Amino acid sequence: MTKISMRVDQENVTDDVEPRMLLVQYLREKLGKTGTVIGCDTSNCGACTVHLNGRSVKSCNVLAVQADGGTVDTIERLADDDGTLHPVQEAFRECHGLQCGFCTPGMIMQSVDLLNENPDPTEEEVRLGLEGNLCRCTGYHNIVKSVLYAAQLKKDAANAPQSEGANA
Amino acid sequence: MIPAPFEYVAPTSVEEALQALSEHGDDAKVMAGGQSLLPVLRMRLNAPEWVIDLGRIDSMRGIRDDGDAIVIGATTTHHDVLNDALVKEHALLITKAATEVADAQIRHRGTFGGALAHADPAGDLGAPALALGAEFVIVGPGGTRTVAADDFFVDLFETAIGEDELLTEVRIPKHTGWGAHYEKFVRVAHQWPIVAVAATVKADGGTISEARVGLTNMGSTPLRAGGVEEALAGAAASEDGVREAAEKAVDGTNPPSDLNGSAEYRKHLAKVLTRRAVAAAAGG
Ligand SMILES: Cc1cc2nc3c(=O)[nH]c(=O)nc-3n(C[C@H](O)[C@H](O)[C@H](O)COP(=O)(O)OP(=O)(O)OC[C@H]3O[C@@H](n4cnc5c(N)ncnc54)[C@H](O)[C@@H]3O)c2cc1C
Ligand code: FES
Ligand code: FES
Numbered sequence: 001m002t003k004i005s006m007r008v009d010q011e012n013v014t015d016d017v018e019p020r021m022l023l024v025q026y027l028r029e030k031l032g033k034t035g036t037v038i039g040c041d042t043s044n045c046g047a048c049t050v051h052l053n054g055r056s057v058k059s060c061n062v063l064a065v066q067a068d069g070g071t072v073d074t075i076e077r078l079a080d081d082d083g084t085l086h087p088v089q090e091a092f093r094e095c096h097g098l099q100c101g102f103c104t105p106g107m108i109m110q111s112v113d114l115l116n117e118n119p120d121p122t123e124e125e126v127r128l129g130l131e132g133n134l135c136r137c138t139g140y141h142n143i144v145k146s147v148l149y150a151a152q153l154k155k156d157a158a159n160a161p162q163s164e165g166a167n168a
Numbered sequence: 169m170i171p172a173p174f175e176y177v178a179p180t181s182v183e184e185a186l187q188a189l190s191e192h193g194d195d196a197k198v199m200a201g202g203q204s205l206l207p208v209l210r211m212r213l214n215a216p217e218w219v220i221d222l223g224r225i226d227s228m229r230g231i232r233d234d235g236d237a238i239v240i241g242a243t244t245t246h247h248d249v250l251n252d253a254l255v256k257e258h259a260l261l262i263t264k265a266a267t268e269v270a271d272a273q274i275r276h277r278g279t280f281g282g283a284l285a286h287a288d289p290a291g292d293l294g295a296p297a298l299a300l301g302a303e304f305v306i307v308g309p310g311g312t313r314t315v316a317a318d319d320f321f322v323d324l325f326e327t328a329i330g331e332d333e334l335l336t337e338v339r340i341p342k343h344t345g346w347g348a349h350y351e352k353f354v355r356v357a358h359q360w361p362i363v364a365v366a367a368t369v370k371a372d373g374g375t376i377s378e379a380r381v382g383l384t385n386m387g388s389t390p391l392r393a394g395g396v397e398e399a400l401a402g403a404a405a406s407e408d409g410v411r412e413a414a415e416k417a418v419d420g421t422n423p424p425s426d427l428n429g430s431a432e433y434r435k436h437l438a439k440v441l442t443r444r445a446v447a448a449a450a451g452g
Contacts, residue, residue: 002176019176019219020209041169043207044358046273055247055276061206062277065176066223110273131357132271 004068009033009077017064023057024048026064027074035076035105039134046133049106049113050074056113058132075105078112087153088112088146097146099137107133111147120151171209178221182228182307182336185220189332190309192218198334199223200243200282203274228281228336231255237303237339242281246270249280259340261348261368261449265296268350271358281335284320287327287389289424290360294321294390295382296350299366302340308333321389343380346370349448351441352384355428361385362428363437365393365417367445371405376450386421386438395419396442405450407443414443 001016008031015030027033027050036059039047043061050059051073059072078086088111091097098104107130114121114129121129126147127140135143179185189196197216199205200223208214222228228243231252238258240249249255250266269275269283269292283293284304297317304315306329315328322328329335352364364384370377379400381393399413423434 018173020171020173022170022206022210025170041210043203043274046271049273052276056273057277058273061203061274063176063202063206065178066202066221068178113272129272132273 002065002068004065006067006070006072008072009074019063019065021064022060023050023052023062023064023067023072024059026067027059027072033074033076036074037102037105039102039106044132044134045103045106046110046130047103047106049109049133051109051113054116056110073109075109078108086112087157088115088150091146091150091153092143095142095146095149097138097143103133103135103137107135107143111150114147115151115154119154121147123148169210169212171206172212172215174209174216175218176221177218178224180224180226182225182334185222185225185334186307186309186332188218188220189334192220193331196220200279200285201245201277203270203278204282204286204288222334233258234339237341240280240338240340242285242335242337243279244281246275246278246280246283247272250275255340258342258344259300260346261296261300261343261350261366262293262340264348265292265350265366268292268352268361268364274358281338284338285327285329285335287321287325288360289324289388289390290385291390292350292352292361292364292384295364295384296366296368297338297340297382298390298392299368299380299382300340300343301380302338304328304335305337305339306330306333307336312336314339318392324388343368343370347449347451349445351445351448353437353441363423363434363441365438365441365445367442367449369400369405369446369449371450374405376400376403376405376410376446379446379449381417381442381446383417383421383438383442386418386423386434388422391421393417393419393442396446400446405447407447410443410446410450414439414446417442 005014039045048060195217198220229241302317348368352361366382369379383391395416417438418435423431425431
């Protein structure tokens with residue numbers, strides 16, 4: 001067993017784990033964070049995407065011990081405490097960016113990373129940026145639309161008048 | 169599936185890593201990003217007793233300018249390589265190829281040295297490294313040695329790195345001002361190429377003066393297309409100008425036949441992709 005400590009969804013956690021434990025297993029089985037799902041056995045589908053130290057990774061292809069000392073963010077802490085959706089979540093809902101929803105946690109986490117790096121992507125950049133995430137339902141069209149819409153939402157929010165809080 | 173049980177050690181220096189390697193030798197596997205190793209362990213194609221994680225050795229990560237070469241630390245991620253200004257300025261071919269490796273998530277974890285040490289004949293970084301005449305710095309119990317790219321790739325998944333050695337960095341001779349292109353042929357997104365061609369070209373006023381061309385997945389190791397390079401000297405920097413030289417891309421190759429294509433099909437691809445890669449690199 002190896003002792004690991006990390007910050008997951010803004011909480012500190014410490015555990016003894018087998019070195020072979022995958023990060024996705026640690027999240028789901030030890031921490032009960034089943035929002036992150038497993039879709040394949042080959043590191044291909046991207047359903048398990050989370051952020052490790054601020055960058056997207058496939059958590060089925062990372063050992064929990066590799067994340068020791070790091071910061072992990074999952075789909076579970078994306079919305080605000082009061083339930084306000086993250087702009088990317090909002091956009092997926094608005095643009096019908098999901099059908100069965102199985103790929104959605106990974107799609108959204110990858111889209112958040114993509115927009116962090118490139119806030120104003122072209123359609124092609126969105127398609128390339130999501131190449132590691134597979135969807136069996138949507139044909140991707142509405143997913144791409146969602147990400148482009150999310151970029152717009154984020155831009156609108158950034159341009160919104162600063163006084164919003166004072167008026168509320 | 170999850171890996172078979174193993175013991176884990178995460179050294180913080182190259183010396184500690186070499187020590188662990190010499191202690192556990194045959195029973196150990198080193199891990200950089202784990203993006204190739206973990207799938208292998210999960211499929212139980214390999215079950216080492218020890219995994220030595222290189223991820224905590226700071227000195228093996230990073231990119232620096234070293235006079236006539238740039239030096240890429242073995243555990244520098246693909247993502248960091250492809251966004252690096254020095255690499256872009258002096259070894260544009262590496263930038264282009266690194267962009268084509270796998271997908272964003274894998275590029276955040278997978279490393280430059282790990283991909284080269286893995287030596288998958290379909291891996292995207294071998295041919296560019298070979299074309300640019302990279303030098304591989306390998307450290308072991310006997311000290312440090314430098315291996316030329318021509319001697320580094322030995323066979324399928326086999327390199328000059330000994331069992332008790334580590335690849336610590338890769339020196340890429342500067343090719344400042346050379347145009348570059350990596351032409352990768354795939355049927356599905358984020359996968360290894362069926363065939364790919366790495367080309368970097370020095371062109372003066374519409375004429376190619378020097379070219380370096382590497383082939384991916386046209387044999388058990390990355391290959392240098394020497395015949396193409398020779399024939400390109402003095403050629404016009406356009407698709408038509410390089411057409412004849414590109415025909416030589418199949419010389420000395422021994423491509424595999426598999427579900428993705430026959431050897432014959434790959435030979436056809438090699439010519440077409442060489443033409444496209446060189447023309448794009450030359451801006452023609
Ligand atoms: C879904 C998927 C798609 C992919 N698509 C592509 C693709 O299109 N093109 C492509 O080129 N690659 C692709 N890859 C592989 C990817 O590039 C890996 O990141 C890379 O091959 C391995 O880098 P790593 O740092 O993760 O190495 P690891 O997996 O940690 O190690 C790989 C091997 O190299 C050895 N090793 C690693 N570092 C060293 C070192 N410093 N010294 C000595 N030995 C060392 C290890 O022992 C192991 O045998 C893909 C992988 C996946 C999972
Ligand atoms: S479950 Fe991780 S990539 Fe499919
Ligand atoms: S919505 Fe079903 S897999 Fe994407």
